[in-house]
Amino acid sequence: MIRDQAVGSQQSREIHPSARGQPLRRLLERGGTQLLLVLGAVVFALPFVWMVSTSLKADRQIFAFPPIWVPDPFIWGNFPAVFIYAPMHLYFFNTLLIALAHVFGAVFTCSLAAYGFARLRAPGRDIIFMVMVSQMMIPYIVMLVPLYLLFAELEWIDTFYPLTIPAMLGTPFYIFMLRQFFLTIPMELEEAAIIDGATRLRIWWTIVLPLAKPALATVAIFSFMFAWNDFTGPLIFLNTREKFTLSLGLQAFMFERRTMWGPLMAASTMMIVPILIVFFLAQKHFIQGIALTGIKA
Amino acid sequence: MAAAQPKPRFTNAAREALTCYLFLLPWGLGFLAFVIGPVVASFVLGFMDYEIVTPARWVGLANYIELFTDDARFGMSMGNTLYYVLVFVPFHVIIATLLALLLNQKARGIAVYRTLFYVPSIVPIVAGAILWVWILQPEWGLINSTLRMVGIEGPLWLASLTWSKPALILMALWGSGAAMIIVLAGLQGVPQHLYEAAEIDGANRWQRFQHVTIPMLSPTLFFILVLSVIASFQVFTTAYVMTGGGPAESTLFYMLYLYRRAFVLLDMGYAASMAWILFVAVLALTLIQFKLASRWVYYEAEQS
Numbered sequence: 001m002i003r004d005q006a007v008g009s010q011q012s013r014e015i016h017p018s019a020r021g022q023p024l025r026r027l028l029e030r031g032g033t034q035l036l037l038v039l040g041a042v043v044f045a046l047p048f049v050w051m052v053s054t055s056l057k058a059d060r061q062i063f064a065f066p067p068i069w070v071p072d073p074f075i076w077g078n079f080p081a082v083f084i085y086a087p088m089h090l091y092f093f094n095t096l097l098i099a100l101a102h103v104f105g106a107v108f109t110c111s112l113a114a115y116g117f118a119r120l121r122a123p124g125r126d127i128i129f130m131v132m133v134s135q136m137m138i139p140y141i142v143m144l145v146p147l148y149l150l151f152a153e154l155e156w157i158d159t160f161y162p163l164t165i166p167a168m169l170g171t172p173f174y175i176f177m178l179r180q181f182f183l184t185i186p187m188e189l190e191e192a193a194i195i196d197g198a199t200r201l202r203i204w205w206t207i208v209l210p211l212a213k214p215a216l217a218t219v220a221i222f223s224f225m226f227a228w229n230d231f232t233g234p235l236i237f238l239n240t241r242e243k244f245t246l247s248l249g250l251q252a253f254m255f256e257r258r259t260m261w262g263p264l265m266a267a268s269t270m271m272i273v274p275i276l277i278v279f280f281l282a283q284k285h286f287i288q289g290i291a292l293t294g295i296k297a
Numbered sequence: 298m299a300a301a302q303p304k305p306r307f308t309n310a311a312r313e314a315l316t317c318y319l320f321l322l323p324w325g326l327g328f329l330a331f332v333i334g335p336v337v338a339s340f341v342l343g344f345m346d347y348e349i350v351t352p353a354r355w356v357g358l359a360n361y362i363e364l365f366t367d368d369a370r371f372g373m374s375m376g377n378t379l380y381y382v383l384v385f386v387p388f389h390v391i392i393a394t395l396l397a398l399l400l401n402q403k404a405r406g407i408a409v410y411r412t413l414f415y416v417p418s419i420v421p422i423v424a425g426a427i428l429w430v431w432i433l434q435p436e437w438g439l440i441n442s443t444l445r446m447v448g449i450e451g452p453l454w455l456a457s458l459t460w461s462k463p464a465l466i467l468m469a470l471w472g473s474g475a476a477m478i479i480v481l482a483g484l485q486g487v488p489q490h491l492y493e494a495a496e497i498d499g500a501n502r503w504q505r506f507q508h509v510t511i512p513m514l515s516p517t518l519f520f521i522l523v524l525s526v527i528a529s530f531q532v533f534t535t536a537y538v539m540t541g542g543g544p545a546e547s548t549l550f551y552m553l554y555l556y557r558r559a560f561v562l563l564d565m566g567y568a569a570s571m572a573w574i575l576f577v578a579v580l581a582l583t584l585i586q587f588k589l590a591s592r593w594v595y596y597e598a599e600q601s
Contacts, residue, residue: 033402041413050439051428067442109323116320120313135332141572145565146338169327200316229421231534247423251538254427261431268424
């Protein structure tokens with residue numbers, strides 16, 4: 001199908017007066033495109049290569065001119081060394097715990113609310129929906145100071161509650177995305193279930209959630225990545241080192257040992273790799289996320 | 298029978314409404330406790346002097362007056378932020394567009410390139426910041442080493458008054474891939490028949506780009522422009538991690554100053570008023586952009 005179209009447009013080009021001399025021009029264009037792509041790829045990828053290369057080098061190769069790209073010999077010691085300077089295993093565990101709370105909120109609480117907005121009629125529902133949409137426009141910093149005071153009052157400072165409880169109660173962006181998806185699910189299945197006397201909660205759980213797996217995967221990934229990357233929240237609400245997340249712990253590590261580039265790059269690699277794995281396992285959900293936000297139109 | 302029927306229908310609707318409210322309840326609770334409450338409190342706090350250890354005191358507009366008349370750091374941090382926004386945003390939009398145009402060509406291995414360009418934008422910001430401190434390191438870093446190989450002595454980057462802000466912008470531009478994907482989606486949404494029609498009319502490549510691609514892409518570009526202005530006004534983490542606001546406060550951005558006021562000096566009322574100023578400034582800029590949009594953004598629906 002696509003091939004046919006290409007042939008079609010080629011034919012229309014040949015009718016055109018300037019068609020002469022096009023093969024050479026097209027070849028040059030192809031070559032130029034390819035060259036620019038390679039150049040761009042080098043610029044965007046080199047920082048990663050540099051990071052991994054540094055993490056596998058001994059100090060005398062790290063501080064060398066001209067720069068050495070391939071470590072000789074490969075040194076794995078920078079990775080275990082990180083754990084001597086920073087309790088990375090605790091940071092991993094803390095970050096994972098907080099991220100899972102975010103995923104829980106996105107998948108369960110947000111889809112519950114999204115189902116309400118998409119399918120259940122109630123007076124004032126659309127006004128409430130507009131309120132929720134405008135919530136997305138309120139910048140976090142406007143709430144930051146009172147939130148800190150509130151959490152201090154609740155004695156939640158230096159606990160995971162400020163970083164988990166609000167997220168578990170739902171995030172408007174994910175509710176919005178899931179609602180958009182639910183609206184595309186045909187109603188017939190649910191109607192049949194209603195006639196059979198199923199409760200809405202049951203329908204949500206047994207019919208809608210399984211059908212919405214792709215959208216749920218998207219919000220799950222988005223919320224996981226947000227929590228994994230978040231720096232401001234942990235910076236403001238956590239104090240003790242044992243409770244630090246990866247972001248906060250890594251920042252403290254660099255602050256204290258700014259010249260230990262081998263271990264620092266090893267630590268950065270360890271923080272980036274899980275995100276890359278998530279990305280490669282679920283590439284299509286990233287694209288889906290963009291489609292779900294309705295940006296395309 | 299006829300009299301009995303309306304009644305169950307009414308209870309059904311009531312039950313559906315009740316169910317709906319129950320489904321929205323968790324979000325509603327979070328909204329009241331962690332959004333609306335704090336927003337109102339923040340507005341009130343802006344008119345108070347509250348430094349946690351002493352009881353809050355109503356000071357009226359004193360915070361705002363002090364900000365605009367008696368706080369050099371306020372103006373300076375806003376100036377630093379404007380510099381960042383004005384340099385970052387145009388480059389960001391242009392780079393995202395150029396990369397998307399490049400990826401929209403037919404070439405071998407497009408999927409691999411798309412991934413390569415996109416991946417830096419999902420790198421955790423602190424990990425990326427640490428990596429870039431190393432890349433920008435004046436003596437052994439990748440950039441200056443490379444420059445030295447061609448005989449150029451590079452600047453001190455993060456330690457230089459002139460180059461600290463460009464260095465942070467450079468790092469942020471590395472993450473242009475997310476915007477690139479959005480532009481790419483926009484490009485692929487341009488109907489092919491428009492290009493064909495323009496070609497039949499004798500439009501050359503540049504003319505097709507100018508009169509078909511750009512107008513059709515303008516809503517997407519506008520979207521990215523608005524979002525990147527909002528986001529770059531709130532630049533914080535890279536400066537906090539990479540420079541701590543230095544050298545000589547040349548990277549003391551607005552958010553960083555706000556953070557210091559609130560969580561280092563515990564000047565909560567003052568910080569709240571700063572947050573409102575930023576919010577109002579960004580909101581006003583966004584509204585202006587929407588106002589100006591009618592001049593250059595093309596919406597198909599309006600024309601038909």
